[in-house]
Amino acid sequence: MAYDYEYFKKAVFELTTIDLNAYKEKQMKRRIDTLIDKRKADGYDKYVAMLKSDKEAFEEFVSYLTINVSEFYRNPDQWELMDKEIFPELIAKFGKNLKIWSAACSTGDEPYSLVMALSKHVPLNQIKIYATDIDKQILEKAKLGLYNEKSIENVPEEFKKKYFTKVGPSYKISDEIKSRVEFKQHNLLKDPYPKDLHMIVCRNVLIYFTEEAKDEVFRKFCDCLYSKGVLFIGSTEQIINYKEIGYQRKNSFYYDKP
Ligand SMILES: C[S@@+](CC[C@H](N)C(=O)[O-])C[C@H]1O[C@@H](n2cnc3c(N)ncnc32)[C@H](O)[C@@H]1O
16 A cells, blocks of 8 residues: 555544645645654654554644634734724624624634624624634634734734733633634534524635635535625635625625625
């Protein structure tokens, strides 16, 4: 048997249910090979054996694979637009009980930013953000809610004062904000999607997917949204065939369903 990348992809799927075929191959393979070198495993078969027997190596692999860099209010101009246009329009159309999904939420910076941003329009106790990620470990980190100074840099001053407490070198987000987010493990490539949503925020994950996988996810998002529901994507992303899928383009990063 050839212990090549094809073998490795199958083994990873069996171990993690992560389908590496849906991720851009060149980039992903380079990352994985670097990690294998770092671990000094001699070949994919030895590395798979290590993943099976060494919990720490396994967790390191999943975290590394899923690339979970995030920050609060990532690309602040787009959050400003959310505050000035997107939320007011959604509330005018649907009222204050908005169903919002932060898909691939990583360490929680994005769903917690959504709670704070929405709290300018809706009482906090009426807010519920549904937040998911494929990486179980990262969700535990999100629930813990501890951040460094750099990741909260773009949080508006009033919210920094109100909702963060300094704990050693870190900043802890308040339970008031935390309690408004429901975290759950979810694989965008495999699991059923939530229904009847007013807004989906999915940023900086689909860039790692193949064109086919990306297209399928955008189509499924469209099926989940109400008419006039909004999709918010990352600043380096675009939906080229948005019309064909069934979206209207509000601007570069916000699309809605007619
Ligand atoms: C770079 S982070 C983006 C975090 C946040 N959305 C942002 O823009 O700051 C990418 C996240 O996508 C998650 N991810 C990767 N593949 C996924 C999949 N198939 N389903 C769900 N989440 C996935 C990773 O675990 C990681 O936390």
